[in-house]
Amino acid sequence: MRADRLVSLVLLLRRHGQLSATALARELEVSTRTVLRDIEALSAAGVPVYAERGRHGGFALLPGFRTELTGLNHDEALALLVAGSRRGAQVFGLGSALASAVLKVVDALPESYRRTAAGAAERLLVDPETDLLSRHMSAEELPDAVATEVRRAVFAGHKLRILYAVGEQEPDWRTVDPIGLVTVREQGYLLATRSGEDRTYRLSRISAAEELDEPAQRPERVDLGRAWQDRGTRFRTGGDMVVVRLRVHPARRDELVATAVAVVAEEVEPDGWSCVEVSFQDARHAEWALWQLSAGAEALEPQWLRVKLHERAAALAGRYRD
Template identity: 80%
Template sequence: MRADRLVSLVLLLRQHGRLSAAALARELEVSTRTVLRDIEALSAAGVPVYAERGRHGGFALLPGFQTELTGLNHDEALALLVAGSRRGAQAFGLGSALTSAMRKVVDALPESYRATAAGAAQRLLIDPETDLLSRRLVAEEVPDSVVAEVRRAVFAGHKLRIHYAATDQTPKWRTVDPIGLVTVRGHGYLLATRSGADRTYRLSRILAAEELAEPAQRPDRVDLDQAWQERSTRFRTGGDQVTVLVRVHPARRAELVGTALAVRAEETDPDGWLRLEVTFQDSRHAEWALWQLATNAEALAPQWLRTCMRDRAAAVAACYGASP
């Protein structure tokens, strides 16, 4: 780990010219004391790093210093392969590896391209954390130790023990045969089989994981896209799903459809509003989705949902009807 950090420190100085100890600490996610120790280690190893004192001082390399320490390790190469989505790298515990790999890629560019590429990159922002309505995408937090263990078992083709907290259940240990990892909108999933049956596990609900030495029972090749589609279809057509008849304002149709599992029928009313038959995961999902649309949507059926919406609205009105 320290060797990788020392390489990253050298590459940061090559790319930025001069950085303070505090800036280096932020980039490397360590303390300033650790940075100072690393600087001493580099100097002792013959790397020509020097300090510039003063308000705008910091550490820098002697001009013209070159390094060949740009080889990618396994995790860095893997991070680049999933770099089409920065959130994908984060979900699989490869965020720091992606950062390190990109430093090495930039350092490997010809010097004439490096400044141009860096300037162009500042003009592009891909997949920001918030949209124009300031709605924040909440990424799941998965401990690096857990996702690293899961990742190793997936790649090695070994069985995996996971301490899993299913919804509304006491966490239990299970032994599974891992097939692959999928990330969807910042949420990570483990596709696996258990006793021959397909299983899908949310990474954020895996409390602990242990790679076993026993080989996993799984095919040598897998089409993850197809496997995910099949499991998604089973999820949408099973469980405690409810079908709701809804009237919705056309401007809010996309929002309603985006939260539903499926749209079974749709027609336009004479007043221009849309009448949709949509399926939700369960009753709580249906009530939540319609509540977000306020008066821009109305549940026509079933009656229990209309009653729930009325009672909730009455409770909110009573709350705000009294003086604070």
């Protein structure tokens, strides 16, 4: 890993010309002390890194220095394959690999292309951390150690032991046969089987993982798109699913759809509001979702949900009566 970091450090200096130890530490996600040790290691290996003193100083390479250390490692190549979503790479624990791979790709470009690409990149911003209302849009991320073990088991076709928490329950260990990884709306999932039964695990709920030597019991090839669709269908029609009929203001419709499990039916009314039937995971999910929409929606059925929302609103009004 240190060798990859040293290569990334050289490529950063080639790309930016000069960077302070603080800026390098931020880009490489390490401490400034680590950066200084890496600079010493590069100098000892014959890489011409020199320091510029002063307020606007930093580290730079001697003009004309080039390196051919642009080969991608396995994780960097994998990160580029999922780079259609930068946050998708982060969900699978490949954020740092993606950053390193991009540096190597940029460095491999001809000089004229490199200048053009760098200028164009300054005009693009993909997946900012906040939206226009300053709401944080952070993706779920796994600890590197957990992400590495999960990926290894998936790619090697080995059984995987995970420490997994369901809801508010205490996490427990379980051994699964991993099939593949899926990311949806910045949330990552592990598709697997357990004792022959299909299982779907939220990556953020895995607090520890261990790749086992035993081969996983799974088909040689799998259509992840079809597998995800099939599991979604079973999820929407099983368990404690609750179907709610409601009216929603057009300004809040997208928020409702993003929160619900599925839209069963929808009809736009003359006043612009939509009459919608949607499904939620359970009664608690339905009550929470309708409460978030405030006066932008009205639950019509079932009656118990109207009663629950009325009781909650009455309690809140009582709290602020004075």
